[in-house]
Amino acid sequence: MMLKITDLKPQKNDPQRLNVYLDGEFGFGIARAVAPWLKVGDQLSHEKIEELKKADQIERAYKRALHYLSYRSRSKEEVRRNLQKHEVPEAAVEKVLKRLSENGLVDDLAFAQTWVENRAAFHPRSQWAIKAELRQKGVPRKIIEKAVEDVNDHEMAYEVAQNKLRRIENLDRPDFERKLYGYLGRRGFPYNICKETAQRVWSELNEEP
Numbered sequence: 703m704m705l706k707i708t709d710l711k712p713q714k715n716d717p718q719r720l721n722v723y724l725d726g727e728f729g730f731g732i733a734r735a736v737a738p739w740l741k742v743g744d745q746l747s748h749e750k751i752e753e754l755k756k757a758d759q760i761e762r763a764y765k766r767a768l769h770y771l772s773y774r775s776r777s778k779e780e781v782r783r784n785l786q787k788h789e790v791p792e793a794a795v796e797k798v799l800k801r802l803s804e805n806g807l808v809d810d811l812a813f814a815q816t817w818v819e820n821r822a823a824f825h826p827r828s829q830w831a832i833k834a835e836l837r838q839k840g841v842p843r844k845i846i847e848k849a850v851e852d853v854n855d856h857e858m859a860y861e862v863a864q865n866k867l868r869r870i871e872n873l874d875r876p877d878f879e880r881k882l883y884g885y886l887g888r889r890g891f892p893y894n895i896c897k898e899t900a901q902r903v904w905s906e907l908n909e910e911p
Contacts, residue, residue: 704745705729724751732758733765756794763790763798771807775816778808779840814841814849822853826861829853831890859891859899871907878904 709723802808836846870881879900886896
């Protein structure tokens with residue numbers, strides 16, 4: 703059975719979407735980009751209508767993903783979780799992720815490298831802590847290892863210590879080291895690096911050889 707398109711009307715809230723009327727009654731909504739060829743008088747089978755609805759579902763999911771990515775870069779898994787949260791069917795999710803990847807909009811290695819660079823520049827953390835953050839973002843282990851391979855915990859710990867120094871520089875050595883140990887430890891640095899860094903900073907502060 704074929705149904706005839708009797709009207710096409712832009713939606714009030716989004717002129718890039720059309721309401722399609724079939725045999726005088728509302729049939730479905732669709733993005734113009736999905737089927738720009740639609741016109742009044744066309745005949746559509748039920749199979750074709752379902753095909754158009756599925757294509758529109760993917761297009762709407764893609765637009766949602768673009769909106770999600772507009773705030774900051776995201777890992778592939780973050781985009782997947784966001785689409786799943788909005789109950790996008792898994793088949794549509796996979797098509798959207800493939801399209802995003804092909805367009806260079808989702809790239810886990812680039813995301814992880816940028817994350818590491820931002821951490822180093824603004825919020826230094828240990829290699830362990832950065833790995834944990836990236837795992838939470840769903841970045842695959844091999845990509846994480848590649849992204850953090852140049853992270854130097856000694857340098858990072860020293861940078862972190864400099865951020866704390868002004869607030870503890872007037873303490874005696876035991877309190878100075880205790881405060882700095884805790885500060886570095888909360889950022890994922892192991893005990894030996896906390897100790898070495900505290901000794902180095904204390905020596906520099908007090909001009910010890």
